[in-house]
Amino acid sequence: MRPEILSFPEFSKRLTGRHLAALMGLPGRSGSVLMMAVTTPGAPEPEQEASACPPGGIQLPATVVEGAYPSLTPDHPQAHWFEREFFEQWGVRPEGHPWLKPVRFPQGHPGLTDFFQVQGEEIHEVAVGPVHAGVIEPGHFRFQCRGEEVLHLEISLGYQHRGVEQALPGASPGRAMAYVETLAGDTSVGHALAWCRNLEALAGVRVPPRAEVLRAVALELERLANHCGDLGALAGDVGYLPTASFCGRLRGDLLNLTALACGNRFGRGWIRPGGVAWDLDAVRAEQMRTRLGRVMKDVREALDLLNRSGSVQARFERTGIVTRQVALDLGLVGPAARASGLALDCRRQFPWGPYLQPPFPVCTARVGDVASRAQVRHDEMEVSARFLDGLLSSLPEGPVRTEMKGLASKAFSVSLVEGWRGQICQVAATDTQGNLLACKVVDPSFHNWFGLAVALRGQQISDFPLCNKSFNLSYCGHDL
Amino acid sequence: MLKALLARLNQGHRTAVGIPEALPDRTLGRPRFQPARCAEGCSECARVCPTAAIEPGKTLDLGRCLFCGECARACPHGAVRFTRSPGMAVRRRSDLVLAGPELQLAEALDEQALRLFGRSLRLRQVSAAGCNACEADVNVLGTLTFDLARFGIDFVASPRHADGLLVTGPVSQNMREALLKTWQAVPAPRLVVAVGACAIAGGPYFDHEQTCGGTDGLLPVDLYVPGCPPNPWTILDGLLRILGRVEGPGAG
DSSP states (O other): OOOEEOOHHHHHHTTTTEEEEEEEEEEOSTTOEEEEEEEEEOOOOGGGGGGOOOSOOOBOEEEEEBSEEEOSTTTOGGGHHHHHHHHHHHOOEEETOTTOOOSSOTTSOTTOSOOOOOOSTTEEEEEEOSSOSSSOOOOEEEEEEETTEEEEEEEEOOTTOOOHHHHTTTSOHHHHHHHHHTSSGGGHHHHHHHHHHHHHHHHTOOOOHHHHHHHHHHHHHHHHHHHHHHHHHHHHHTTOHHHHHHHHHHHHHHHHHHHHHHSOTTOTTTEETTEESOOOOHHHHHHHHHHHHHHHHHHHHHHHHHHHOHHHHHHHTTSSOOOHHHHHHHTOOHHHHHHTTOOOOHHHHSOOGGGTTTTOOOOOOSSOSHHHHHHHHHHHHHHHHHHHHHHHHSOOOSOSBOOOOOOOTTOEEEEEEEETTEEEEEEEEEOTTSOEEEEEEEOHHHHHHHHHHHHTTTSBGGGHHHHHHHHOOOHHHHHO | OHHHHHHHHHHOOOOOSSOOSSOOTTOOOSEEEOGGGOOTTOOHHHHHOTTOOEETTTEEETTTOOOOOHHHHHOSSOOEEEOOOOOOOBSSGGGGEESSSOOOOOOOOOHHHHHHHSSOEEEEEEESSOOSHHHHHHHGGGSTTTOGGGGTEEEOSOGGGOSEEEEESOOBHHHHHHHHHHHHHSOSSOEEEEESHHHHHOGGGTTOTTBOSSSTTTSOOSEEEOSSSOOHHHHHHHHHHHTTSSOSOOOO
16 A cells, blocks of 8 residues: 555545544655555444445555644544644644643653643642552552542553564564564564555565464454453452452453463464464364353353343443543443444454454443443453354464565555454555564554543543543553 | 342352462563574574574673564574463573573572561562553452462552562653653662563663663663563562572572
8 A cells, every 4th residue: 555645634524424443744855754554434324334334445544744834623623632643753732732841751760740720729649659559550640620520531551561563673573473462462463464465565465364363363362352351350350359359350361262272372473474373273163162151151251241240231331421422522442332332343444364253343332431342341351251162173284484574675565454453454565675664553542541531521530440441541552 | 239149150250379380381481581592693593583582602692672473483403492381580680691591590589678678578569661461460369260369469559658660662762751650759668679671671672862771870770671571470479589488599
């Protein structure tokens, strides 16, 4: 694919009604910067959801900017975070941006910044982080409250910045795999897959059918383990210990299924350019299928308890609502978007291998509260488990890896993979020698952190842990 | 309520009794490094190692190892082989730099420290640019499979309630100050446990200017747990060794 270079007003117009998957810069001539967007079709109208998401339709509008340009955010709120990132990386100022400040603080001191403040006699401010109370990644949350009510939450990240995005193009093949598998450690498979699919596209290599199926197995196992862990953690956050305890164990059992295939509980070392590094022999595939069946039986029992508990549902329902319109405006992705009624799922929109036929079912809910985000995860676990069972009982024959070739020169590739948190977008471009020139990584968390901030408005501050868990976003995936 | 009790019965007793002798068959545990087998001039392992952990014919730095297994696949002489043994945590950084097949596993703390921490060890976890894999496999120790609390070990919310820190991640520049402040808030005597290749030596980010390349030089580390991420059994094995509850060489 090639970027389409447009005038700025035309570029801005082309974002209307589309989902902004990435906004990135490429060095232009004499100090200018080529601003390029990756856009995918916007969510279908609610009444069309049954037949939602026609496949395909990526567009790459681009425009040349230099020094400053009129901010896109007033017309396209989903550009808010991207423009801040663009300003931080390229120094080009979006004039009229409502809240222009760094997103990752690569120059250091991420806590030292002006936070949005609400003024008034009864207003107080609560600062949390970067070191939190649990075993969890660091980030800073600044609440503006009146009594218990949160009027505004500002989320300030960057503590996890490791410089991975800029290190990717020059890295050796082995080190690049280590980078992508640790971009967001709980999404090792999702990011590794997006990376490998870009390299294969640039090299013109086709992955054998058996490898594509095994990649789908890896991706769905990752989703199952994380969704299961999230549902358990949601139960734990409202003090419902049976499901918290069962799901904690079951998540581990699901991670162990990935370890059964490739040795690593997070799937590291499984996905490699050209296919997969580990095959599943018939005995192992059958063992995985049997164990999956057993785990899902226990999962159903644990979730049935959760769904039938009135006190749990009372805490989940109407908590942390993100309406459909807000989700659409902010460009949310993944289960968080689907919980607000946006029928967007890369497995349906950009299918490959076993996702091609039949069209993959998209699980949505309507209310956009914690209960909806829990329900979407629950439904997706059922869909993934059924899908996996089918894959494991009919693995195609053949090799699992093909030889990689050199990358095409002056080429461009976009990879979209539905990770368990949502749309993973990676972009790779090569120079005249066929070496990687630039890489862009957009973890689903990058889209969704602002969604969490908005979900907290008007909530009790004590609901923050629950709302946070219902999104369960990646800090390092955002900070890169 | 009845349903919850019934589910409790159905789900059964899941807590493992001891640390298993061997990890699952494809999992890479403690390596056996035999540089005596290296051929003159061969550097196949070093060529494929993503973190420059191997000096052919000389050393394998387990603190840098991501356990990708590429070296073992590339080596034509069988000089690097991975066993399935989970035990590989050590007390000193230098013990991770292997010059032969032996690995000096972590010894118990001294008598005074054991009197203080032996039956109750409270740790404050700090993720300093950890990717959430180490964090996840530390968290999992709290689930009923591992049931960390039965050994008197627990994670606490405040560093002031803690006997030490458990650090993950390569320590980004942006987390350096927060990590050091948390450390200062832990009352002495205090321990530091570095979990994972990143916390030990920076992992894949060992030479990034955005990171400190791990905890070494920042904090006095008492226990190093290698892996990317370490298997939960490896972490548990290390914690139990410094408390004197696991001894001996382990399987391997």
